[in-house]
Amino acid sequence: MAELKRFGYGLQALVVLAASPEQYSSMEIAEQIGCEPTALRKILSRLTEAGYIEVRQGRGGGYTLAKQPGDITLAEVYLSLHDDVPMLDGMLDTTGNHLFGQKVRQSFDQIMTDIRFQVEHVLKSYTVADLVE
Template identity: 40%
Template sequence: MSIQKAADKKAPMACPSTYKTFSLAVQALVALERHSGKCSSGDLASYLHLESTLIRRILKTLAQENLIESREGRDGGYRLKKDAQQITLAEVYTALQVHSSLSDSMLDATAGHCFADQIKESFSDILSEIEENTLSVLRSRTIADIVERSV
């Protein structure tokens, strides 16, 4: 086994910051609200047809950002930390740092040519505007809104 593969096996994987992760996190929060109480990560993984490792990473991030709380043990599980009406999609998006995915991808691709700095500056301006508009829309939607529309 290579050194890199061994290191990959030992190091815990961080929650990937992608739009897919954002979608999965919102779905997990909707599932928690629908179950009006607590759910284990295994139940959520089964409910959402996901790998339990992935959902646990997402739940860990949401717990660290105080959107949910977790309890260990026999009666353990996850539950929303506040009312679904009070959790905006902007909070979830920000907690997962989804904006980094788009920003990093665009800015990383602007290297190695004579006008890279100018392109990077232009992209930075565009990315700031995208971020402002995205957050504006996401602030106007809550987990309760998604629950209501998905009944």
């Protein structure tokens, strides 16, 4: 669940930056989107590492978009903010190491693979620009 919150806050931060050419501090973005500033800085750091935003340190600094909003797909943002453990893998924890659990685990694994594929497919069809409009 934390992964989805991170994705939601990350997208909102990108929309704030896409809506205006101004630089914003992490505190200003956090206030606009209703996010805790420390948590947002971690998200902004990941988005900076991925090359979607730029940060200028010091007085008069702040965050700006590094790419055009139409060039940033939601799938790219999701993948840059997600952890190595896919969000649905907790489902596998419910299967045991017995024969029935192993059979169900194979089915669960296929279902989760299909879900991840569909999620990424849908997210590729949207960009940050779509959210700004």
